[in-house]
Structure formats: C-alpha cells, structure tokens
Amino acid sequence: MNTTRPAIGIDFGGTSIKSAVVHDGRLLAHGEPIDTEHFPNKNALLDEILRVIAALRAQHPEVAAIGVGLPGFVDSVNGIVHELTNVTGWDEVPLRAILTERTGLAAIIENDAKAMAYGEWKYGAAQNGRNVICITLGTGVGGGLILDGRLYRGAQLAAGEIGHASIDYRGVPGPYGDRGGLEEYVGNHQIAQRAAEMYRDAGHDVPVEKCTPRDLEIAARDGDPVALAMWDRVGAEIGCALVNAIWILNPDAIVIGGGVAKAGDLLFEPIRRIVEKRTDPLFHENLRIVPAALGNEAGMIGCATLAAEAAGQG
Amino acid sequence: MNTTRPAIGIDFGGTSIKSAVVHDGRLLAHGEPIDTEHFPNKNALLDEILRVIAALRAQHPEVAAIGVGLPGFVDSVNGIVHELTNVTGWDEVPLRAILTERTGLAAIIENDAKAMAYGEWKYGAAQNGRNVICITLGTGVGGGLILDGRLYRGAQLAAGEIGHASIDYRGVPGPYGDRGGLEEYVGNHQIAQRAAEMYRDAGHDVPVEKCTPRDLEIAARDGDPVALAMWDRVGAEIGCALVNAIWILNPDAIVIGGGVAKAGDLLFEPIRRIVEKRTDPLFHENLRIVPAALGNEAGMIGCATLAAEAAGQG
Numbered sequence: 001m002n003t004t005r006p007a008i009g010i011d012f013g014g015t016s017i018k019s020a021v022v023h024d025g026r027l028l029a030h031g032e033p034i035d036t037e038h039f040p041n042k043n044a045l046l047d048e049i050l051r052v053i054a055a056l057r058a059q060h061p062e063v064a065a066i067g068v069g070l071p072g073f074v075d076s077v078n079g080i081v082h083e084l085t086n087v088t089g090w091d092e093v094p095l096r097a098i099l100t101e102r103t104g105l106a107a108i109i110e111n112d113a114k115a116m117a118y119g120e121w122k123y124g125a126a127q128n129g130r131n132v133i134c135i136t137l138g139t140g141v142g143g144g145l146i147l148d149g150r151l152y153r154g155a156q157l158a159a160g161e162i163g164h165a166s167i168d169y170r171g172v173p174g175p176y177g178d179r180g181g182l183e184e185y186v187g188n189h190q191i192a193q194r195a196a197e198m199y200r201d202a203g204h205d206v207p208v209e210k211c212t213p214r215d216l217e218i219a220a221r222d223g224d225p226v227a228l229a230m231w232d233r234v235g236a237e238i239g240c241a242l243v244n245a246i247w248i249l250n251p252d253a254i255v256i257g258g259g260v261a262k263a264g265d266l267l268f269e270p271i272r273r274i275v276e277k278r279t280d281p282l283f284h285e286n287l288r289i290v291p292a293a294l295g296n297e298a299g300m301i302g303c304a305t306l307a308a309e310a311a312g313q314g
Numbered sequence: 315m316n317t318t319r320p321a322i323g324i325d326f327g328g329t330s331i332k333s334a335v336v337h338d339g340r341l342l343a344h345g346e347p348i349d350t351e352h353f354p355n356k357n358a359l360l361d362e363i364l365r366v367i368a369a370l371r372a373q374h375p376e377v378a379a380i381g382v383g384l385p386g387f388v389d390s391v392n393g394i395v396h397e398l399t400n401v402t403g404w405d406e407v408p409l410r411a412i413l414t415e416r417t418g419l420a421a422i423i424e425n426d427a428k429a430m431a432y433g434e435w436k437y438g439a440a441q442n443g444r445n446v447i448c449i450t451l452g453t454g455v456g457g458g459l460i461l462d463g464r465l466y467r468g469a470q471l472a473a474g475e476i477g478h479a480s481i482d483y484r485g486v487p488g489p490y491g492d493r494g495g496l497e498e499y500v501g502n503h504q505i506a507q508r509a510a511e512m513y514r515d516a517g518h519d520v521p522v523e524k525c526t527p528r529d530l531e532i533a534a535r536d537g538d539p540v541a542l543a544m545w546d547r548v549g550a551e552i553g554c555a556l557v558n559a560i561w562i563l564n565p566d567a568i569v570i571g572g573g574v575a576k577a578g579d580l581l582f583e584p585i586r587r588i589v590e591k592r593t594d595p596l597f598h599e600n601l602r603i604v605p606a607a608l609g610n611e612a613g614m615i616g617c618a619t620l621a622a623e624a625a626g627q628g
Contacts, residue, residue, distance in 0.1 A: 154564025161561040167483040169554035178592040240483035247475040250468025278492040
C-alpha cells in the first residue's frame with residue numbers, strides 16, 4: 001500500500017530533541033539525542049540538528065525528506081515557527097526553508113501534538129478512526145485532531161489546543177488571559193504542586209520534587225490514599241475537558257499519550273467514568289478512549305510520514 | 315454556478331413548523347405555518363406537514379426534494395430522528411423514508427442547528443469561511459460546524475452540541491449528567507429566571523414572564539442597570555464557551571443567531587471582549603464574530619440546499 005520513501009522524523013522537545021529514519025511507520029535508525037539545554041543559542045542548536053541529520057543520511061542515503069515536530073505555534077503551510085513553548089529565541093523562524101536550503105531535502109514542520117496525532121492515526125492507537133482527538137499530557141497539554149479522515153489544522157493552523165480550553169471559566173489564570181485551562185490543572189508541574197499540597201493537608205511532608213507523575217503512580221499502586229485521590233482528581237479534570245470536546249466533535253476515538261498517561265488505569269478509569277456520566281449515550285457508547293500506542297515515537301513517526309507524503313506529492 | 319432545482323425547506327421547531335420553497339438561497343414561496351402544539355400526536359402532525367408540502371408543490375411543481383431540519387439528535391445518513399428536544403413521541407422515527415414514501419420526492423433530514431450553519435455558510439454571514447462555528451441561541455443552544463469547507467457531523471452525526479459543552483465543570487447540573495453546560499446559563503428560560511432573580515436582589519419585583527430576551531433588550535437600551543448587567547453576564551458566558559471552541563478549532567468565523575442574538579451589540583460586545591481577552595492573538599486577530607444574516611430563514615434555506623444538492627447527486 002505505502003509507496004513513500006524513508007524520511008527523517010525529528011521530535012523537537014523543550015529538553016531534548018529525538019530523531020530517527022522512519023519508513024512506513026517503522027524506525028530504521030535512531031539519531032543521536034540532543035540535549036536542548038546545552039545549546040542556548042538558536043544557531044548552535046540548528047547546527048547540531050543538521051549534524052545529526054547528516055549522520056542519519058550517511059547511514060540511510062535513500063532518505064527523501066525531513067519532518068520536524070515542534071512544541072508551539074507552527075505555520076505548517078509556510079514552514080514558519082511562530083513561537084515555541086519553553087524554548088526561547090525561536091520566534092518567526094522560517095525553519096522549513098532553512099532545512100531545505102542546508103540539506104537539499106524536502107522538509108515539513110508541524111506542531112508536535114499534531115504530528116503525534118497523525119502518527120497515532122496512521123500507525124498507532126487510532127488506526128481506522130475517522131474522527132479522532134489526540135491529547136498529550138506532559139509539562140504542557142497538547143492536542144491534535146483528525147476530522148473526517150484528515151489532519152485538521154484550522155484557520156491559522158493552530159487548532160487542537162485542548163490544553164488551553166477551560167474547564168472552569170472562573171478558574172486558575174493561564175498565560176493567555178484565559179482562566180481554568182486544563183494545562184493549569186494537569187500539567188506535570190501543576191500535578192506535583194497540587195499533590196505536595198494534598199500531602200501537606202494530610203499531615204505528610206512530601207517535597208514537590210517527589211511528586212512526579214511516576215512517583216504518584218508508584219505511591220497509588222502501593223495504596224497511598226493521597227496519590228489515589230490525586231489521580232482521581234486529575235482524571236476527572238481531563239475527563240471534563242474531553243467531555244466538552246466530545247459534545248462539540250462527537251469523535252469515534254480519543255487517544256491519550258505523554259508521560260502522565262503512563263499511569264494507565266489510574267488515569268483512564270476516572271476519565272472514562274466522567275465521560276460516561278456527562279455525555280449522552282449516543283456520544284459515548286461507541287467511543288474508544290485508549291492510550292497512545294507509539295509512545296515516544298509517535299511524534300517522529302507522524303512528522304516523518306507527513307514529510308514523506310508531502311515529498312511524494314511533489 | 316448553482317444548477318440545483320428548487321426544494322422545500324422545513325424548519326421543525328418546538329412550537330412551530332415553518333416551510334418554504336427555496337432556490338439558490340432565495341425563498342420562492344412560504345408554506346402555511348404549523349402550530350406544533352396543536353398536534354400532540356406524531357401522526358396528526360405528520361399529516362399536517364404533508365398537507366403543507368402538497369400545497370407548496372401545487373404552487374411549485376418543479377420542486378425536486380424536501381429537506382427537514384429538526385431540533386434534536388438526527389441520523390442524517392440513515393434519515394432517522396433519534397430524539398427531539400421539547401417534542402415528545404419522535405424517538406427513532408425513520409422520517410426520511412416516510413417523506414419519500416408519501417411524497418415520491420427525494421428527502422433529507424438534518425439537525426436544525428447544522429441546517430442553519432449550512433445555510434449561513436452557503437448564503438449568509440459565513441460565505442467564504444472555511445472553518446466556521448455557528449451557534450443558535452433560543453430555548454436551547456444549538457451549534458453547527460463547517461470545517462475545512464464541509465459540514466462536519468462527527469461519528470454519530472451528532473457533533474456541534476456547543477450548548478451542552480460546559481463552562482464550569484462544577485456548575486449547574488444539566489439533563490445529561492453534565493454540569494455547567496452553556497444552555498443551563500443562557501437558554502431563554504434560564505436568562506429570564508436569572509434576570510428575575512437579579513431584579514429581586516436589586517429590590518425590584520419583575521415577574522419571570524417579563525424577562526424575555528426582548529424585554530431585557532428594551533430595558534437595557536433604556537439604561538436599566540440590571541438588564542445591562544444581565545447582557546454583560548450572558549455575553550461573557552457565551553464568550554467563555556466560544557473561547558473553548560476557538561482553542562480547539564481555530565475557526566475563521568463564528569456566526570451567532572437565534573432570538574437571543576437579536577440583542578445585537580448588548581450581546582456581541584461582551585462576547586468579543588472575552589474572546590480577545592482569553593485567547594492568543596493568533597486565534598482572534600483575524601476571527602470574525604458576526605450575527606446570522608438569514609434570520610429565521612437560515613434553517614429552511616440550509617436544509618432545502620442540502621436536499622437539493624443530495625437530489626442533484628442522485
């Protein structure tokens with residue numbers, strides 16, 4: 001079925017940049033990981049990315065294109081990075097043109113959550129879905145939409161920001177003048193902060209650094225009531241944000257990925273409970289709410305696939 | 315450009331049913347209005363609708379199809395009414411088959427808010443929009459979406475229910491186990507109830523029946539502080555629901571119709587203010603938030619157009 005050539009997929013994260021040669025949804029070779037924070041300067045980081053690309057091409061000279069997924073507002077049509085979350089100095093950068101100029105390869109850039117959604121839809125948990133909401137839970141909360149069997153981008157190519165959609169119009173202030181945005185409740189840091197407070201209220205002194213999603217998962221599996229209550233709360237809050245998206249989009253599948261989602265049923269049980277409780281059966285009876293299947297590779301696979309498809313049309 | 319033949323558009327409302335012969339977005343003839351409440355029995359109401367259809371066909375024998383917009387969950391693919399809001403006895407009714415059998419004409423059925431959205435997009439306030447959210451404010455709050463230049467229906471054809479999307483996950487209980495659904499704040503009855511309470515709190519005794527959107531508009535234009543505060547609150551609440559949809563869908567236009575929207579700037583000013591305050595400029599700088607242009611005719615025009623297009627493809 002697939003006739004695209006291999007492409008390099010690059011997952012540009014706030015702390016590290018991962019890359020791989022991808023063909024038909026499989027990883028043929030991994031690039032050397034880059035520690036983003038070691039390159040505080042945009043040009044030095046770009047040089048390092050190009051060095052890793054060159055090394056991958058030396059191994060796989062048949063590579064036809066490059067796809068980069070980035071955390072922030074990305075103009076995928078014109079190939080411009082408007083602004084990155086947690087990485088400074090990347091405002092209005094014509095990244096696609098830079099990559100093409102310096103490698104001679106076709107390139108695409110895309111928002112990381114949209115790339116992940118595309119990967120999960122093409123090769124992961126949402127295969128065969130027609131209307132899919134993907135949400136990725138980490139430091140930030142990102143989202144991507146497949147609607148009527150296509151990646152949906154919106155008027156300024158910025159759609160899918162379910163992390164900024166609000167669960168409480170009088171809730172916690174966010175960075176955009178917004179209030180009650182989901183990310184302000186269930187981002188990694190917010191979870192840790194709130195869990196530490198809940199421990200304190202329960203008479204325990206657990207430092208914030210010991211309240212990572214992983215710590216809270218281990219504690220909950222040991223029966224720790226604070227950790228169990230925290231997961232129930234986080235799941236309910238994510239569930240409420242999804243309920244809103246479900247009433248609006250009536251999807252057939254919701255894929256949940258990112259570090260926080262590794263908590264598994266601790267998270268998925270309250271999410272499913274809230275969705276069933278707060279939507280009409282027509283909206284939830286045939287709705288699948290599933291964990292992401294491609295893990296950390298979803299973004300690389302998604303943007304490599306987008307790049308290969310775009311190059312194939314050229 | 316348009317080569318479809320005329321079709322009959324029927325707007326099936328909770329209190330009245332309006333109909334017209336429509337061609338290329340223009341009304342050629344109005345059908346006799348039907349008072350829904352005079353026909354408590356489904357079959358008697360159906361007979362009355364068929365009588366009005368026959369009368370319109372006598373005037374316009376060139377009519378090629380019938381489109382019906384209904385308030386509730388409608389399976390437009392299989393032509394089945396799942397359930398109507400505020401009209402009993404219409405559960406799981408194969409309305410399209412009934413209409414085709416009894417008239418010999420091609421027919422389609424659609425949710426009324428989706429029909430309105432389609433009409434406003436084809437011939438009204440959202441012409442040339444590519445990603446459009448339509449919202450209709452009345453007894454209920456309905457919605458319809460045009461995404462990537464097509465009517466978006468979702469997995470069970472039930473998408474667009476922005477009236478049930480929540481602005482407060484701990485808010486007012488709704489009919490589906492939901493909490494904080496927009497309709498529970500800004501439906502006609504809810505507005506009247508809340509305004510009467512606000513008057514009472516301000517030391518005035520204004521009965522609920524005198525707190526219709528129209529009454530409150532007149533009072534606000536006379537400078538009545540309670541009515542002005544009520545519009546500001548209603549606008550802000552609608553604005554907050556739209557902010558969520560904007561973060562998720564990044565539309566280029568939002569069309570607001572229905573009785574409540576007749577308040578004009580009293581409503582649109584706080585809506586626009588909240589949207590500008592609570593979204594990134596990328597999402598609102600080029601966003602048009604406009605009143606519906608086709609008024610009460612949007613639903614008839616929308617479903618007649620859908621019917622004519624479907625018949626033209628047949």
